[in-house]
Amino acid sequence: MTAAPAPGGRVLPTLNEDGSRNWIRPKPAEGRWWRRRQVVAYALMVLFFAIPHIRINGLPAILLNVPRREFTLFGTTFLPTDTMLLMLLLASIVIAIFLFSALFGRVWCGWACPQTVYLEFLYRPIERLFEGGRSGSLNLDRKGSHFHPRRLLKYTVYLALSLFLAHTFLAYFVGVEALAQWVRLSPREHPVPFLVMAVTTAMIFTDFTWFREQTCLIACPYGRWQSVLLDKQSLVVAYDYGRGEPRGRGKARTDASGDCIDCGACVITCPTGIDIRNGLQMECVHCTQCMDACDHIMDQVGTPRGLIRYATQDALAGKPKRLLRPRVVLYPLALALFVGAFVTALNTRAAADVTILRGAGEPFRLEADGRVANQVRVRIANRSRAEHTYAITILGAESGQIIAPENPLTIAPGELRSTSVFVLLPRDAFTAGRRDITVRVTSGGFAESFPFNLLGPADTLPTVVP
Ligand code: SF4
Ligand code: SF4
16 A cells, blocks of 8 residues: 655644644733724624614614525615615625725634634633643643643633524524524424524534634635735735845844844744734735734834734835726725615615515416416515505406405515416407516505516317316
8 A cells, every 4th residue: 555645844833744733822912902802893893782782773783684585784784685685785795805805804803703803802801811821731632631620621711602602693693683593492392493593503612612713724715815905015014034034043143134033033923823924825814913013112122112013915025006006996996886875775765565476386277168268477575664555456357256355454564475366358359379467556756667477278269178
């Protein structure tokens, strides 16, 4: 049997060359950027916990009802028939992300992504509290270390936190009222919601306890897009190679040495385990930790701060700033187009959304008396904030009979209902198997007409089916 090829060096900072996990225990560097990120992170956490409880226009600020395909965003509810509006909204968000990344790099990753915010400002500080910092910490790889009392205590706190986060997260999808019910009922009475809650908690717990920074390195597509989203004029966390090199430490330093004293402080503080001095890397989440660590070292050795700083790759190469680049011009244009279309569509959408469909199954039926019966299905979504009664009128079928079991139709605000109208016409009312009619739906100030064709036999000869 051929032996497996020897490993060709580390492929991921979280993997050792033998394939085992390289546990990253970053040493926090508490400088000015860290303090700013702390303020942003805790403000975002409060916002995340508060949003499900905030109501706008009597509706939850955000409620993503996936089973009903209804999405409420800041006082506006999008119904399943609002596909175009949702598409415009999603396209606007994607273009905004593209523009934001082109200008400010991965600011989202380092400052606002829930993965970074909760890992760096909640889970890791708790870990340091129970297990000590980088040097005094328990060895994560040591056999049996998971059962150390301090670690078990940490897991217990992690589990409680994960439960809380899972409940808050699910409140965005089911609403706080339904969630309160879930919590009060016994799991036996509602096994499915209990299972959803248990799985969400388990996923959050596993992510922040075990998977951690690998989410950014392996699972998140946003990091992988960076090579196409950024250009050399985008703001990134960067090491000033020209100023820092040639690096040297202690006695090895000479008059020709750069400002980097090769202390490694920027590496041991990095939450993804990389060395920023190797250049811009996909693994860098632009968290600014290395900026703080290096600034601290620069203060100690008496050289100016900013050896690692926010800069563009062109600026570091001594090239001039270019405000007008193709992507910085095209993205805002596309964004204005999509946002404009979204706002226009939102403001001009009718108070009700009506869909006319043919009845399921056979296209028409021949009655014993020779008449042709068509089933017309009318689906109405009431978009307004009040209950409305909708009257359905069929125009162009006066010679026949209309049977409508539910007409008019009363619909609660935000609800969607369907009803059927049966149109019976003599056989000779059809020409070449078709009869054009108009379905009119009215309610107060709302009135809309829809052309529709009924189907019948291709010939128009009066024949009675036995
Ligand atoms: S912290 Fe600054 S001085 Fe120290 S190794 Fe990193 S870049 Fe060099
Ligand atoms: S290289 Fe610096 S900015 Fe990038 S992830 Fe590591 S510490 Fe954060």
